[in-house]
Amino acid sequence: xxxxxxxxxxxxxxxxxxxxxxxxxxxxxxxxxxxxxxxxxxxxxxxxxxxxxxxxxxxxxxxxxxxxxxxxxxxxxxxxxxxxxxxxxxxxxxxxxxxxxxxxxxxxxxxxxxxxxxxxxxxxxxxxxxxxxxxxxxxxxxxxxxxxxxxxxxxxxxxxxxxxxxxxxxxxxxxxxxxxxxxxxxxxxxxxxxxxxxxxxxxxxxxxxxxxxxxxxxxxxxxxxxxxxxxxxxxxxxxxxxxxxxxxxxxxxxxxxxxxxxxxxxxxxxxxxxxxxxxxxxxxxxxxxxxxxxxxxxxxxxxxxxxxxxxxxxxxxxxxxxxxxxxxxxxxxxxxxxxxxxxxxxxxxxxxxxxxxxxxxxxxxxxxxxxxxxxxxxxxxxxxxxxxxxxxxxxxxxxxxxxxxxxxxxxxxxxxxxxxxxxxxxxxxxxxxxxxxxxxxxxxxxxxxxxxxxxxxxxxxxxxxxxxxxxxxxxxxxxxxxxxxxxxxxxxxxxxxxxxxxxxxxxxxxxxxxxxx
Numbered sequence: 385x386x387x388x389x390x391x392x393x394x395x396x397x398x399x400x401x402x403x404x405x406x407x408x409x410x411x412x413x414x415x416x417x418x419x420x421x422x423x424x425x426x427x428x429x430x431x432x433x434x435x436x437x438x439x440x441x442x443x444x445x446x447x448x449x450x451x452x453x454x455x456x457x458x459x460x461x462x463x464x465x466x467x468x469x470x471x472x473x474x475x476x477x478x479x480x481x482x483x484x485x486x487x488x489x490x491x492x493x494x495x496x497x498x499x500x501x502x503x504x505x506x507x508x509x510x511x512x513x514x515x516x517x518x519x520x521x522x523x524x525x526x527x528x529x530x531x532x533x534x535x536x537x538x539x540x541x542x543x544x545x546x547x548x549x550x551x552x553x554x555x556x557x558x559x560x561x562x563x564x565x566x567x568x569x570x571x572x573x574x575x576x577x578x579x580x581x582x583x584x585x586x587x588x589x590x591x592x593x594x595x596x597x598x599x600x601x602x603x604x605x606x607x608x609x610x611x612x613x614x615x616x617x618x619x620x621x622x623x624x625x626x627x628x629x630x631x632x633x634x635x636x637x638x639x640x641x642x643x644x645x646x647x648x649x650x651x652x653x654x655x656x657x658x659x660x661x662x663x664x665x666x667x668x669x670x671x672x673x674x675x676x677x678x679x680x681x682x683x684x685x686x687x688x689x690x691x692x693x694x695x696x697x698x699x700x701x702x703x704x705x706x707x708x709x710x711x712x713x714x715x716x717x718x719x720x721x722x723x724x725x726x727x728x729x730x731x732x733x734x735x736x737x738x739x740x741x742x743x744x745x746x747x748x749x750x751x752x753x754x755x756x757x758x759x760x761x762x763x764x765x766x767x768x769x770x771x772x773x774x775x776x777x778x779x780x781x782x783x784x785x786x787x788x789x790x791x792x793x794x795x796x797x798x799x800x801x802x803x804x805x806x807x808x809x810x811x812x813x814x815x816x817x818x819x820x821x822x823x824x825x826x827x828x829x830x831x832x833x834x835x836x837x838x839x840x841x842x843x844x845x846x847x848x849x850x851x852x853x854x855x856x857x858x859x860x861x862x863x864x865x866x867x868x869x870x871x872x873x874x875x876x877x878x879x880x881x882x883x884x885x886x887x888x889x890x891x892x893x894x895x896x897x898x899x900x901x
Contacts, residue, residue, distance in 0.1 A: 396888060396889070397886060397888070404775055407775050407779045410782070411782060414778070417782045418778065418781060418788050419556075419781075419786065419787045419788065420788050422542075422555070422556035422789075423789055426556075426727070426728045427554065427556040428553075428554075428555045429552065429553070429728065430553045430555065430565065430568065430722065431546065431552050431722075432550070432721065432722055433551075433720065433723050434521055434551065434720055435549075435718045435719045435720065436517075436521050436522065438718040438719055439718035440471070440514055440518060441468055442717070443517045444509060447473060448467075448468060451473065451493065454489065460485055460486055460489055461477060461478065463476055463477050464476055465599040466599065467600060471508060471511075471514055472506050472507065472508050473496070473507040475506075476504050476505075477505065478503065480500075480503055482503065483502070484500055486505055487500050487505055495509060495512075495513040497510070518548070518549065521717040522545055522551065523545075524716075524717045525717060526544075526545065529543055529553065529568060530543055533555075553568065556787070565722070565725070569721075572626065572673070572674065572711055573626060573675070574626035574647075574672070574711055575626070575670075575671075575672040575673075576623065576624040576625070576671060577622050577670045577672060578618065578623075578668070578669060578670070579618055579668035580598075580601065581616075581617040582606075582614055582668070582680070583614070584613070584615070586603050586615045588615070597617075601619055601620060602618065602619075604675060606680065607677065607678055616668075616677050618670050618677075622672070623656060624653055627653075628653020628656065629650070629653065630650045631647065632712050637692065643698045643701060643704045644698065644704070645694075645699065647690070647691055647693065647711065648690050649690070649691075657688060664683055665683055665684075665685075665686075666683065667683055668682055668683075669681060669682075671693055678693055679693065743793075743797050744793070744800065747800050748800065754804075755767050755804070759807075759811055762811055765883060766804060766883065769803075769807060770800060770807075773799070774796070776873075776877065777871050777874050781870060786870075788867075789863035789864075790860070791860040791861065791863050791864035792863035792866065793867075794864060795865075795871065798868070799867065799872075799874075802846070803874075803875045803879070805842070806875055806876070806880070806883075807879060810831055810832055810883065811831070813830070813832075813834045813835045814827050814830075815831075815901055817834075824891065824898070828891065832884050832887075839876065839879060839880065843876055846868070850865045850868040853865035
C-alpha cells in the first residue's frame with residue numbers, strides 16, 4: 385500500500401491532474417472567460433431595412449456611365465442629357481439619327497432592352513436584373529455589418545436576413561448598444577467629386593441654373609465651419625469612391641496640428657484619382673462622407689493614391705478611430721433604416737442559467753448514483769472522468785471563443801449523458817475479459833483496446849451530425865452543435881486516456897488483485 389512520491393510525480397495521472405488544475409485556474413472567473421449568448425446575458429434585437437431602391441438607382445447610374453463610355457469609345461455622339469428614372473436609363477441626343485446610331489451600339493448591352501422615341505433613347509433594365517441587384521445589396525449589407533461589429537469586438541453576433549429587405553441583428557452582452565447602433569446606421573459612403581459650383585445656400589446655386597438642378601448632378605450640404613454653412617453642386621456619380629479604398633487610419637497632421645483620417649487607395653483607385661486631379665488642376669475637390677461635404681480643398685497638384693479627411697478643429701482620437709473602422713469595413717450599397725429595437729434583460733438569462741445548472745447537477749447526481757450502484761469503485765472513476773470531461777468542454781469553448789447559449793447548455797447536459805457511455809462500453813469489455821479468467825491488468829488493457837473502435841465509431845458519426853448542424857444552422861443551433869462537437873472530442877480524450885491513467889495508477893501503485901465492476 386506504500387506509494388512513493390516519485391511514482392506519483394511521474395505517473396500519467398499526475399500529468400492529467402496538473403492539466404485539469406491549470407484548466408480550472410484559467411477558467412476562473414467563468415463569467416469573464418466565457419462568451420454568453422443573448423438568451424443568457426441579455427442584449428438587443430435590432431431589425432433594419434435595406435433601402436434596396438437606392439441600391440438599384442446607384443447600380444443604374446454606374447451602368448449609365450458605362451454606356452456613355454462605350455458610346456465615346458465607338459466614336460458615336462454623346463447624349464446632351466442623361467438620367468435614371470425608375471428602372472429606365474434615359475439619354476437625349478441632338479437628333480433622331482444620333483439616338484438610333486447610339487441604339488445600334490448599345491443593342492448588345494447585357495440585361496437591358498433598348499427603345500428609341502425621336503431623339504430620346506430609353507434602356508429598360510430587366511426585372512430579374514433589378515431583383516438580383518436588390519438581393520446583392522442585402523447580402524453585402526450583412527457582410528459590412530459583420531465586419532464592423534467584429535472590429536468593435538461584439539463577439540458571436542447573429543445577423544440574418546428576414547424577408548425581402550430586412551436584416552435581424554442580435555447583440556449579446558454589448559457594453560455600449562448605442563455605439564453599436566450608431567455604427568450599424570452609419571452608411572460610411574466616401575466619395576470624391578469635383579465641385580461644379582458652390583454657394584452659401586442651395587438657392588444661390590439654383591439661381592445660376594434657372595431654378596433647376598442640372599441632369600446628373602446634385603446639391604450637397606457642407607460641414608458647418610464657424611457657424612457658416614455652404615452648399616456644393618457636384619455630379620451624382622463619384623469618379624472615385626469608398627470602393628476604391630485600400631486602408632484608412634487616424635494620423636496626426638503636421639501641417640494643421642490636428643488629428644485627421646488618412647486614406648490610401650487601391651492601384652486602380654489611385655490611377656482614377658490621378659486622372660481626376662490631373663484634369664481638374666485649380667478646381668475644388670469635394671470629399672463627401674454620407675452625403676455631406678466634409679471638406680473641399682483646391683487641387684494644387686495631381687494626387688495618385690493618398691489623401692486625408694479633416695474637419696474644423698480636427699477629430700478627437702475616438703472619432704478618428706471610429707471613422708477609420710467604418711471606412712475600412714466598407715460602405716453600405718444602400719442606406720439602412722431602423723425598423724425595430726427590442727431590449728432583452730439579463731433576468732431571463734439568469735433564470736435560464738440557474739435552470740441549466742440545476743439540470744446539469746441533477747444529471748450528474750443521477751449518473752453518480754447509477755455509476756456507484758452498477759459499477760461500484762469503478763463507477764467513481766467514471767464519474768471523476770465525467771467531471772474532467774465538463775472542464776475540457778468549457779476550456780475548449782473559452783479557447784475557441786464560442787458562445788454559450790441556452791441550447792448550448794442543453795448540449796452540455798446531453799453530452800454528460802453520452803459521455804458515460806464510453807465508460808460503460810469499456811467496463812463491459814473488462815467484465816468480459818475478467819469472466820474468462822484473465823488477469824486484472826491484462827483485462828483492463830484489453831478492455832480499453834477492444835472498446836476503442838466501438839467508441840470511435842459511435843462518436844465520429846455523432847460528430848459529423850454536429851458539424852452538419854453547425855454548417856447549416858444559425859445562432860442557437862450552432863451553439864448546440866459546438867457544445868456537442870466539443871463534448872465528443874473531450875469524451876474521447878477523457879474516456880480513452882484519462883480514465884485509463886486512473887486505472888494504471890491504481891494497478892501500478894496498489895496491490896489490487898480484484899476489482900468489482
